[in-house]
Amino acid sequence: MIEQARLGNLVFSREEVAKRVQEVGAEISRDYEGRRPLLLVILRGAVYFAVDLSRTLSVPFDIDFMALSPFKPGLQRVEIEKDVDTPLAGRDVLVIEDIVDTGLTLNFLLRHLEKRFPRSIRVCSFLNCPGRRIAEVEIHYFCFEIPDIYVVGYGLDFKGDFRNLPEVYTLYDPTGRDTQILKKMGKGGKK
Amino acid sequence: MPPLLTSYFLRFLNSIIKAGENKVGNFSIVTISREVESLGDEIALRLSKKLGLEVIDRERWVSVLEEWRPGFPTEPPLDDQAQREWMTAVRSFLQERAEKRAFVLLGRGGQRILEGLDSVFHLLVVAPTEARLRRIMEKYNQDEVTAARILAEQDLQRERFLLRHFGIDWKNPLYYHLTLNTGSYQVEEACHLIMEAMKKVADRMVIPGKQESLFEEKNFLKEAVVFSHPSEEEFARILDFYNIRWLYEPRTFPLAWDSEGNVVEAFAPDFYLPDFDLFIELTTQKQKLTWKKNKKVRRLKELYPEVKIKLIYARDYQHIVRKFGGSK
Numbered sequence: 001m002i003e004q005a006r007l008g009n010l011v012f013s014r015e016e017v018a019k020r021v022q023e024v025g026a027e028i029s030r031d032y033e034g035r036r037p038l039l040l041v042i043l044r045g046a047v048y049f050a051v052d053l054s055r056t057l058s059v060p061f062d063i064d065f066m067a068l069s070p071f072k073p074g075l076q077r078v079e080i081e082k083d084v085d086t087p088l089a090g091r092d093v094l095v096i097e098d099i100v101d102t103g104l105t106l107n108f109l110l111r112h113l114e115k116r117f118p119r120s121i122r123v124c125s126f127l128n129c130p131g132r133r134i135a136e137v138e139i140h141y142f143c144f145e146i147p148d149i150y151v152v153g154y155g156l157d158f159k160g161d162f163r164n165l166p167e168v169y170t171l172y173d174p175t176g177r178d179t180q181i182l183k184k185m186g187k188g189g190k191k
Numbered sequence: 192m193p194p195l196l197t198s199y200f201l202r203f204l205n206s207i208i209k210a211g212e213n214k215v216g217n218f219s220i221v222t223i224s225r226e227v228e229s230l231g232d233e234i235a236l237r238l239s240k241k242l243g244l245e246v247i248d249r250e251r252w253v254s255v256l257e258e259w260r261p262g263f264p265t266e267p268p269l270d271d272q273a274q275r276e277w278m279t280a281v282r283s284f285l286q287e288r289a290e291k292r293a294f295v296l297l298g299r300g301g302q303r304i305l306e307g308l309d310s311v312f313h314l315l316v317v318a319p320t321e322a323r324l325r326r327i328m329e330k331y332n333q334d335e336v337t338a339a340r341i342l343a344e345q346d347l348q349r350e351r352f353l354l355r356h357f358g359i360d361w362k363n364p365l366y367y368h369l370t371l372n373t374g375s376y377q378v379e380e381a382c383h384l385i386m387e388a389m390k391k392v393a394d395r396m397v398i399p400g401k402q403e404s405l406f407e408e409k410n411f412l413k414e415a416v417v418f419s420h421p422s423e424e425e426f427a428r429i430l431d432f433y434n435i436r437w438l439y440e441p442r443t444f445p446l447a448w449d450s451e452g453n454v455v456e457a458f459a460p461d462f463y464l465p466d467f468d469l470f471i472e473l474t475t476q477k478q479k480l481t482w483k484k485n486k487k488v489r490r491l492k493e494l495y496p497e498v499k500i501k502l503i504y505a506r507d508y509q510h511i512v513r514k515f516g517g518s519k
Contacts, residue, residue, distance in 0.1 A: 071428075071429055071432050071433075076431065076432065077431075077432060077434065078432050078433055078434070090271075101510070102511060104429070104430075104433040104435065105433065107433065107435070108433045108434060111434075114351075114354060115354065115360055117354075132507060132510065132511070134464070134467070134469070134471065134501065135433075135435065135464075135466075135467060136467050136469075148506075148507060148510070150510055
């Protein structure tokens with residue numbers, strides 16, 4: 001139970017998550033009516049969101065996956081660890097992310113995808129954290145905007161843990177800062 | 192005359208005759224694609240004088256197409272079918288025009304429109320980013336930050352134009368017979384090399400095979416940067432990792448002056464990211480101790496409202512490092 005001890009406050013319950021995913025799915029279905037988007041899921045965090053989101057779509061779609069190498073000392077440039085199998089030329093690509101914060105990864109990804117000549121590229125992220133943004137990237141759809149706090153669950157991990165939680169939590173913060181921030185949001189119920 | 196000498200003599204004679212027709216070898220068109228401020232325009236002018244070629248730049252391109260077919264689009268439409276038709280029509284027109292007078296085509300997607308024709312020599316001119324930056328600073332009398340922003344915007348604009356209208360990653364050297372880095376050559380030397388290359392290609396003396404890409408982008412600045420704090424160095428590595436250009440402490444903003452107008456307080460943010468026109472200040476101090484920096488940033492925003500700056504606190508920075516060092 002050591003892992004659970006690191007969890008902090010509840011940020012979004014499974015009901016809140018399900019409701020927003022449904023709403024965003026309906027919005028995407030409206031926008032893509034008459035088209036067949038390619039859902040491009042960025043591994044690994046976005047898988048949980050992508051599965052739930054795809055179930056809410058009323059338009060036909062294709063799905064594919066990409067993985068980028070995380071930053072680590074010794075690796076000079078980001079590398080594509082898993083590329084898409086589907087040709088992107090002429091496709092309406094919808095990039096599915098778990099969270100967009102600094103925008104550095106997404107900025108790289110979008111510049112890379114542009115070179116495959118898709119008809120359109122849009123971004124759908126489960127969470128949007130504009131307070132940490134460095135690279136300007138447009139997020140067309142998102143479920144929740146969060147302040148500058150570190151969250152886990154619903155695909156988001158800490159060192160590989162907590163991905164499978166159906167809710168979103170903060171990591172335990174002994175300073176109590178996260179609790180204060182969440183209170184301002186009208187949140188902060190303990191797990 | 193021995194057969195070998197005869198062959199050389201005939202080839203020499205042939206080259207003189209062809210030069211008289213404003214050609215080197217069989218080439219009647221030279222396309223020049225160039226990075227912003229890489230001296231590509233200067234090379235086009237010098238080369239055209241040497242070979243007696245007409246230069247078709249953006250302005251001339253518009254008038255040439257207007258004379259040919261009034262109202263004809265000057266760049267390919269975005270619709271696939273219309274784009275193919277545009278390319279076919281313009282390709283034929285340019286070939287016909289070159290039969291009357293040879294020319295240099297500067298930019299305009301020439302490498303794509305006239306791809307694969309034996310009568311066309313394709314040249315790419317590049318230069319180190321640092322040299323291009325310096326040229327912009329001198330030419331437009333701008334500081335390093337403004338010049339870096341201009342360069343980033345123009346580079347992106349060019350990349351997107353070629354990608355959108357011609358469907359190419361224009362810096363791929365395989366579109367060209369020759370890729371020339373003016374960081375190593377003067378314009379005159381460059382022209383000499385180009386003419387030599389044209390002769391070699393015309394004589395089919397090149398060895399077929401794939402070129403290695405020359406465009407592995409390096410750091411924006413070539414000189415080793417001395418960082419004041421290890422966190423800045425780590426942050427720079429993260430930016431490099433994501434191929435984001437940066438300058439380290441490129442500008443100092445005066446914040447306060449004494450009664451004689453001397454600057455008594457100033458602030459030099461740690462990084463400038465020209466692609467986002469954004470200054471970044473990192474602080475590793477605890478949040479309680481950051482009031483001085485907060486005050487400076489507030490003052491900077493008051494005095495320079497057009498400047499975009501982001502203060503990254505120790506906590507934010509730890510988030511970034513944790514995220515990029517994590518398992519994603």
